[in-house]
Amino acid sequence: MTDKYLRDITLNFIIAGKDTTANTLTWFFYMLCKNPVVQEKVALEVREATEAENSISADEFVELMTEEALNKMHYLHAAITETLRLYPAVPVDGKCPIEEDILPDGFVVKKDDGINYMPYAMGRMTYIWGDDAEEFRPERWLLDGVFQPESPFKFTAFQAGPRICLGKEFAYRQMKMLGAVLVNFFKFKLVDESKEATYRTMFTLHMDQGLHLYAYPRL
Template sequence: MVYLQAALSESLRLYPSVPVELKQVLKDDVLPDGTRLKKGAQVFNFLFSMVRMESIWGKDCLEFKPERRIKDGKFLSANQFKYPVFNAGPRRCLGKNFSYTQMKIVAISVLLRYSVKVVEGHSVVPKLTTTLYMKICLMVTLRPRLVNNA
């Protein structure tokens, strides 16, 4: 399950379900880089861009690499502020663990029964809105797996 957890996390890194967040400043504040924020200002957090930044994720930031989440056979959780897919700090999503459990159940249920392959030449293009979804449906072929009843 370590690799599945890493693959799901890497999928969410590249395609966060909420790609853009809007926050409002409640009182004057200063960001770690020195940027001053006035009370009432609106701050847009573009997660879709942030998770593709070389300065945060390295030269291979555009690659799907579940291995970046595994060390010595164990899953490594990314810093919640580097990987804010489920938000961070006191506003972190309470359903994070439950959502991972659901994703694993669905993935296991499908992968035990079928071999899944994206149709060759199919363009995978996300549509950026409040929640991320595909501009065009994901075209895949499903082939039943042989079940060994022995």
């Protein structure tokens, strides 16, 4: 173990394990505020899946958030996925071929060329997602209330192939738990409803100026 190795591991944890999920949750709560009907649907599903009473304490609620309950939250899963389609935490991902290769369309990439794929742009392309590509619509991921995964080559937020994100399932679990707890206890509203959030160009997709919310107890 050298200092450099330790530094690299630490940076990897921060970028891969923390910034990705933290940024996604920021955009997720922003989307819930912009789409209050979706926020209510998530809240309803969380109550149904956990069978929580209105007057429950946070500690009691956490006890009810079992593996089984989380797996029942298809709508929440879809809403997080829809957030990642429009606001992928890794918006651009760079690659560098170690030897010359030919892409499926015949384009030749030379050794050491820089090449990027762009989940942010792909997530908004109408020819991939249809005319409503710019709309936040969790329903597009559901069939009879059950979440329908897409090919990772179409929904590229976690990359695809052998080097697909190792933390994908863990990330969903973490984001679903936090999303479920907060939405169960609070209703969220933007401090400034008229403001459109934009991103800050960084390695991961940060929200420029952060997210300013009011949280009202959900009774």
